[in-house]
Amino acid sequence: MDNLFKLLKKKVLVVAEIGCNHNGDKQIAKNLIKAAAESGADVAKFQTFNPDELLTIDAPKALYQIKATGTKETQFERLNRVKLNEEDHKELRDYCENSNIIFSSSPFDHQSVDLLHELEVPFFKVGSGEITNLPLLEHISSYGKPIVLSTGMSNLDEIKDALNAIGEKNRKHVVLMHCVSDYPSKWEESNLKVIHTLRNTFSLPVGFSDHSVGIELSLVAVGLGAVIIEKHITLDRDMIGGDHKASLEPDEFKSMVEKIRKIEAALGDGIKRYMPSEKNVRDIVRKSVVASRNILKGNKITDDDLAIKRPGTGIKPKYLNKIIGMTATVDIAEDSLVQWSGLK
The missing domain is CATH 3.90.1210.10 (Antifreeze-like/N-acetylneuraminic acid synthase C-terminal domain)
Known part of the structure; x- marks a missing residue:
């Protein structure tokens, strides 16, 4: 349980959010894992879901998804096309292990939580859309693993409710993630000072899930004390799909990781002394x-x-x-x- 927090004491954890940028193609998924590992990322993260449990057949697309993928394919059809089955997950987990990068994924339903537990993910990453899904949070918490909880679209009361659902015993194993759930998100709406607000309000470590264009905001977040940086990765921003436009290509992701490591070194230990x-x-x-x-x-x-x-x-x-x-x-x-x- 403590492996995540031991790692966070050593360095900022960089998560390459692959999400659904594999477009349902397992080889693209492997290429993204390889690119993430070569960029210096610590974690390659996917999304695990059963469309029948996730949404209704006629659930609408978000505006950014319509802009990226059009209206010909429904949201339900798109998610059925890009979903990964159990064998895909096992194969990609093993590929991550062989690539020396941590495999992780965000579950969106109880069955997906159970699968990820069986795959021995070191922590559960909860997407912002699930922060009010208290039954799912309770189920995730029942496994006693660390939880990385995104807080996009929420307010402090909703975060309190989510932490209450996780429970007092497991609350100390939570990392809160500040983010703005727009793809790409606007700099002027990024509100990075919330990193301090979350840390001071809940006395928990805080990271940043960055959906903005570029790497600048991730670097600022590290300077503000973010312990995890999550950023989408794609092989090509011109690929068709909902998140590609808000993603970094491999060379950009590598540049971000290199700069994060330099900033970490520059931040030091806080002890004032002459060098x-x-x-x-x-x-x-x-x-x-x-x-x-x-x-x-x-x-x-x-x-x-x-x-x-x-x-x-x-x-x-x-x-x-x-x-x-x-x-x-x-x-x-x-x-x-x-x-x-x-x-x-």
Whole structure:
């Protein structure tokens, strides 16, 4: 159960959302897994559903789906065409294992939850559309695995209801995902400060499911503390399908992962200290206590005997008042560093 959270302590988890971008073609699905693995993604994620359990025969398409796929094929027909059966899931899971990438999927019905549990997915990813499907959340929670819960289209009360359905015992194993459920989503509606709101409100780790064009918002989200970045991947944005336009092609996905890793390194551990590379500059630009004139051995040192100048390799200026009144045990030349060994 803790494997996901152990991984999150080491790095930002990058999820390549394949979703239905395989268009029902198992070879395309494998090519997408290969592209995700080569890009440096940690997880290749699919969608698992039974259309008969997911929607009514005449359920409408969303506007973005109509724009991407037209109206000739109904939503029910499209999902029947792109669905993956049990054997497909097993084959793709094994392909992920051989490609050194984690297999994951979002279930949309009880039967799909059971299948993914049998396939030993390390966590359940819950899509935003299911956040009010409390019976499904309760069923997912019954397996006691970590849950990555997307919060698109929701408000804080609905998120509270979802967490209550998951239960107090399993709540600590939840990662909330901020997202905007539009494909592609608009930058001005991204509201990335919600990452802080969710973290502060629920005391849970928060990620970002990015449906915008480009990689910039994912990078900003990492800077804001997102522990998971989920982004759609496609072999070609010109392919027919609902999510291709909001997806990254493999070279773009690789660029995003590389930049995320650089940002992680840049964020550091939050402990304020000087870095090894700063030592040379520190010694040069900081200042020390120096003699403003020749000081003879045996003389009691006065304020007029001292100045503060670069470099910073001598006595720190904070000890200036301590030095005043001490006696020089050696001759100290004008403009030279005052040393403790020459004082008493």
